[in-house]
Amino acid sequence: MPRKRRASSFDVARLAGVSRTTVSLVLNNAPHAHISEETRRRVWEAARKLQYFPHAAARSLVEGRTRTVALVWHRGPDVNYRDVFLPGLLQGLASALHAQGYSLLFRPIEPQEPDDVVLELALGGYADGLIISGPKAEDPVLAELVRREVPVVLHGQVPGLALPYVDVDNVAGAKRAVSHLLRLGHRRIAIITNARPEYVSARQRLEGYRLALREAGITPLPQWIQYGDFDEASGRKAMQALLEVQPRPTAVFVASDLVALGALYALWEAGVRVPQDMAVVGFDDLPLAAYTIPPLTTVRVPAWDLGFAAGQLMLHRLQGRPAVSQRLPIELVVRASCGSGSNTP
Amino acid sequence: MPRKRRASSFDVARLAGVSRTTVSLVLNNAPHAHISEETRRRVWEAARKLQYFPHAAARSLVEGRTRTVALVWHRGPDVNYRDVFLPGLLQGLASALHAQGYSLLFRPIEPQEPDDVVLELALGGYADGLIISGPKAEDPVLAELVRREVPVVLHGQVPGLALPYVDVDNVAGAKRAVSHLLRLGHRRIAIITNARPEYVSARQRLEGYRLALREAGITPLPQWIQYGDFDEASGRKAMQALLEVQPRPTAVFVASDLVALGALYALWEAGVRVPQDMAVVGFDDLPLAAYTIPPLTTVRVPAWDLGFAAGQLMLHRLQGRPAVSQRLPIELVVRASCGSGSNTP
DNA sequence: TGATTTTGGTAACAGGTGTTACCTATCCCG
């Protein structure tokens, strides 16, 4: 006959023949408790037999914390783009949290949802801290969270906000990609950004592009700079525009793999060979990048590591240790689309 | 000066000049409570002013439920494959849950983690119910969960288990894809499965393939049947094998878009034109399918809808309503790789 | 021996909420 009710610490105490206090002391390894080995053994045995797990709500009520961290996932115009990173980010985050016994609450926020819902996560005792992905500078909720001293870690930077964040080093990544093209001998190098210039990451990647060219003594023509908008369609359109530029650039740095996919498609449509007639480098290293035609040279964004770093940052913050923002290093993955590197995945 | 402590219902009561009980009755819209309009107004006003949210732990302690559902995400050999669906699934699930005031806990399980961790989610009061993705038939945890009467909904079927599940109609989807190729005049149609035959979904999609051919009076040659293994590399290899078959098939149904990506790559390497020399149809409709070269005709798997359905199933189960398994319908998305349909995304 | 420490353990409280049983006016109706 199945036991339907869960076991409480009282049940464990009774089975072990001790008080409930003793059960708690033993199971939590209380440091200053004097309990005989024999008693400890009996308590553990009873807990195991009853499959006892402390009730999360009761524990969090008495401890004043939930041992839970929420990932606040803003849905915006860049939905499909950011969704690609969600699995890696989530699992890295969960990995960091679980290592310390914390749980992970996932909270997507639709654009029309009221501000309260984010506040409720913290003030309603659903989570001890909030990891906020896709934050916006003008968001009044962020200010309110700061005012209420809610522990917050941002995924993605917000200029002018003193909140700790994790992000990839966009400038260095873009510079690395463009430097690679320069080293291969290209001089007319265009860029298609990942997003419109309102976005911090787009500006940073553009800056990396400029930096690399400046070091090589090259001043980019205005027509070389095209703006993507997260998706493949925007990349296709931007590339079509670039193909009209005279003299035609010999290489393009596309600051997003999804946008690059559209760009590759436009080149295929136009019968322009990659990399012979046009070299292409992407950004993100999505799994699909290894199997585009031709395989895409790209800058790796370590989604899992970002999640893990965000989790660690939050744990530090919750434990009163110093929490310093992290800008993770990048790495160039060389494949065939740039003209160096192997032609097979 | 920032208020650091959160407001409790007691604070609201004091500000509104009523008792704590009245606050609770008003805020929860208790059906049989006689409270004057004026008092209600004062309570709501006070709650708003104090930004009061009921403490989740206290509430769940007294109500005996958490209003939380956990998604148990098993990491297995098909990691990359299933990860692609995670964002859609999660957001559909969250959408269904939030509509009823439920929260979503995300719990990835690494292969080496002990069985307890899943049990703890339910018995430790972390969640009222478990949505289990990537379940295995022989998993002893599933049996234990059933024994303890823990509400469970499976994402993906497990033969021989009487648990409610949500899944896509694999047989019908595969049949639809192959029928489309038949209608275009193909007779020598091969298949590359999404996974090895141990996997239920692989067997079901293969069955759909056979069904469609049988209806057309065609008996597939054994060499037409190749097994993929979730990733692009397996698709490339399988396609290379198919290219050796004489007479060469004129069309392939690849039961996974990722595997199809590898297959397209192999065709490109071999200089075989798609769709002129070989028609290709995929399965999943990943976002990238619209931008492969050429764009991939494929069977759409509605990840968001699956998540939403799983959420609703769970809510029904938790509310004592009948919870019946769902096999969601599929839809063929016609693009260029099959030879009918437009050549542009 | 008497005083002090150590060992092994427990009683009792706090934490915030939902709900039940109960209470007191006021109103309605015969």
Add this chain to the structure above:
DNA sequence: CGGGATAGGTAACACCTGTTACCAAAATCA
């Protein structure tokens, strides 16, 4: 005017845990 119903509201309990303060007995020390 009496009695019952109703409106408006409250005191008190239960939910389960971690922790503090405390106690009794045994061991140690002066």
